[in-house]
Amino acid sequence: MSDAPVLTILGAGRAGTALARAAASAGMDVRIAASRPPAALRLHLAQYAPRATAVAAADVAAADVAAPLVVLMVPQEDLDSVDPAWLRGAVLVDATNRWDGEPVPAWLESGLDAGLSSSSVLATRFAGSTVVKALNHVSHWDLDTAGRRLDPADPDRRGLGVAADSAQAAAAVGQLVLGLGFAPVFLPDLAAGRVLEPEGPVFNRPVSGPELARLTGGTVGRD
Ligand SMILES: NC(=O)c1ccc[n+]([C@@H]2O[C@H](COP(=O)([O-])OP(=O)(O)OC[C@H]3O[C@@H](n4cnc5c(N)ncnc54)[C@H](OP(=O)(O)O)[C@@H]3O)[C@@H](O)[C@H]2O)c1
Structure with missing residues (x-):
């Protein structure tokens, strides 16, 4: 068995395969699931993420570790089809965004109407998981190519925000961000992740860790 860190991704579209x-x-040892079953996903992965292993969506949080890391890269309009039981016990990295006019499930719409950040609403829906907002404000193109600055001391590494209510979960996602070649910028709590959403000042803006920290009120993580 490999000692490589395991990363599981739910959603194998543009974002999911770029992250893979x-x-x-x-x-990393990458597992990935989509709405189609693993056998039907393999041909797609052969083209878009050849080193990832297809798993069933219901098995994304099945792992040998206590709190497996699962990145949610399913469109918000499809979230009713994601069973919270699949994600129980996971650190759930919410990388989703709402696009203009995207129809979303009623529970999400009413939470957003009440003024909550989308991740705060997801944390209620996926109550058995520890939700962390991250990886949503970088395009799939940049996820694939803009990281890879693997020297943690490189001051020009692009910053990526990490917003969580759990310090332990934030630290785990910070390690993931570092491993991908970006600089993690920690925000005070999950609700603060709103600044990373599409209407915010940093969405799809390639800025360094220190600049992202300045724009979001966050703190650049250290190794
Ligand atoms: N595209 C980007 O640059 C980018 C970057 C960061 C974040 N995001 C966010 O990530 C989310 C996905 O975006 P995308 O562009 O990757 O979408 P996409 O290309 O349409 O891919 C969506 C994926 O979700 C899967 N899916 C749908 N329902 C599912 C379910 N119930 N269980 C498991 N998988 C399910 C689909 O499965 P099938 O393949 O079987 O249909 C597909 O693989 C969005 O919220 C988006 O805002 C996107």
Whole structure:
């Protein structure tokens, strides 16, 4: 068995396969699931994420470790089809965004209407998981290519925000961000992740860790 860190991704579209390629290049053991079953996903992965292993969506949090890391890269409009039981016990990295006019499930719409950040609403829906907002404000192109600055001392490494209510979960996701070649910038709590959403000042803006920290009120992580 490999000692490589395991990363599991739910969603094998543009974002999920880009993250799978980046994580595999960074030496991680990547598992990935989509709405279609693993046998039907393999041909797609052969083209878009050849080093990732297809798993069933219901098995994404099945792992030997206590709190497996699962990155959610399913469109918000499809979230009703994601069973919270699949994700129980996981550190769930919410990388989703709502696009203009995207129809979303009623529970999400009402939470957003009440003024909550989308991750705060997801934390209620996926109550058996520890939700962390991250990896949503970088495009799939940049996820694939803009990381890979593997020297943690490089001051120009692009910053990526990490927002969580659990310090332990934030630290685990910070390690993932570092491993992908970006600089983690820690925000005070999950609700603060709103600044990373599409209407915010840093969405899809390639800025360094210190600049991201300045724009978001966060703190650049250290090794
Ligand atoms: N694209 C980007 O640059 C980017 C970057 C960061 C974050 N994001 C966010 O990530 C999310 C996904 O975006 P995308 O562009 O990757 O979408 P996409 O290309 O349409 O891919 C969506 C994926 O979700 C899967 N899926 C749908 N319902 C599912 C379910 N119930 N269980 C498991 N998998 C399911 C689909 O499975 P099938 O393949 O079987 O249909 C597909 O693989 C969005 O919220 C987006 O805002 C996107």
